[in-house]
Amino acid sequence: MKIGFIGLGNMGAPMAHNLAKAGHDVIGFDSQPRLVPMVTAAASLSDAVATADAVITMLPDGKIVQAVAATIIPSMTTGTSFIDCSTIDVQTAKKVAADARNAALMPLDAPVSGGTLGATGGTLTFMVGGQLEAFEKAVPLFDIMGSKSVHCGESGTGQVAKICNNMIAGATMIATCETIVLADKLGLDRQKLFDVVSTSSGNSWTMSSYCPAPGIGPKSPSDNDFLPGFACELMLKDLRLSQQAAEQVAADTPMGALACHLYQQFVEIEDGEGRDFSAMLRRFEGRRRHDDEN
Numbered sequence: 001m002k003i004g005f006i007g008l009g010n011m012g013a014p015m016a017h018n019l020a021k022a023g024h025d026v027i028g029f030d031s032q033p034r035l036v037p038m039v040t041a042a043a044s045l046s047d048a049v050a051t052a053d054a055v056i057t058m059l060p061d062g063k064i065v066q067a068v069a070a071t072i073i074p075s076m077t078t079g080t081s082f083i084d085c086s087t088i089d090v091q092t093a094k095k096v097a098a099d100a101r102n103a104a105l106m107p108l109d110a111p112v113s114g115g116t117l118g119a120t121g122g123t124l125t126f127m128v129g130g131q132l133e134a135f136e137k138a139v140p141l142f143d144i145m146g147s148k149s150v151h152c153g154e155s156g157t158g159q160v161a162k163i164c165n166n167m168i169a170g171a172t173m174i175a176t177c178e179t180i181v182l183a184d185k186l187g188l189d190r191q192k193l194f195d196v197v198s199t200s201s202g203n204s205w206t207m208s209s210y211c212p213a214p215g216i217g218p219k220s221p222s223d224n225d226f227l228p229g230f231a232c233e234l235m236l237k238d239l240r241l242s243q244q245a246a247e248q249v250a251a252d253t254p255m256g257a258l259a260c261h262l263y264q265q266f267v268e269i270e271d272g273e274g275r276d277f278s279a280m281l282r283r284f285e286g287r288r289r290h291d292d293e294n
């Protein structure tokens with residue numbers, strides 16, 4: 001297939017490379033000069049999409065996706081798949097999909113989990129919203145870039161799945177970190193805590209697969225001085241998207257709201273920026289019960 005790939009950053013570059021390695025003819029465009037092996041550089045957005053059978057976007061936020069979509073939709077051929085893999089707000093995802101459908105394109109919102117390691121290794125999970133026919137057409141591409149793709153429902157539901165998952169991961173990471181520090185202060189060995197919790201009702205992915213305590217559990221960013229991994233600012237972005245969505249549908253999400261607040265503090269006024277989201281452990285290690293009241 002001929003694939004136009006827009007947004008060749010930390011995630012997009014390895015995804016585009018994997019498609020090219022699998023034999024597809026990939027034409028890439030980024031607003032910054034970025035060279036990706038085996039990917040032909042296009043001179044403009046329109047050049048990247050004009051003759052493509054499928055167009056994939058991997059961009060920072062909803063505003064940019066909407067602006068790029070407004071430019072490329074008129075240049076795309078009827079019936080072309082338009083797969084947005086960026087993490088963006090649900091409303092924009094629905095609007096972009098409606099605009100694309102009006103132009104007789106096949107839009108999908110297909111955000112991913114798995115981070116840069118998953119993008120490089122071709123093991124991402126795709127959460128996909130849009131018509132089933134469009135999803136089925138795109139599955140061979142998801143199979144190259146990832147190891148799992150789930151059709152979640154109509155347009156926007158891929159983004160819903162992504163922000164719901166990350167709202168759980170953010171809140172659970174905080175619960176895991178504060179628990180580890182409580183156990184420290186009460187004199188319980190971290191390994192013993194892990195041994196008990198990882199097979200008990202307090203278990204979670206953040207404890208058993210991505211433990212924030214260095215040296216405990218499978219290897220994770222905590223064993224690499226909290227280098228991301230999944231950076232705190234990306235978690236904050238997703239938590240903000242989940243709160244924005246919750247507000248729009250009047251859903252009561254107090255844990256998500258608190259997680260968003262704590263990651264915002266951690267990124268903006270503590271030393272969380274640029275660290276993995278599990279570095280939240282350091283925050284709790286450095287605090288006492290009433291620190292916020294002083």
Ligand code: NAD
Nearest residue numbers: 007008009010011012030031032058059060086087115116
């Ligand atoms: P990034 O900032 O590394 O890459 C984004 C790229 O888009 C950059 O190269 C930038 O120059 C380019 N860009 C910006 N505006 C453009 C425009 N108008 N036209 C063309 N190119 C433009 O970001 P990333 O880490 O690759 O993340 C991309 C998306 O994936 C985000 O929505 C992010 O939330 C999501 N995501 C990231 C991760 C991760 O671990 N990095 C994990 C899951 C999801």
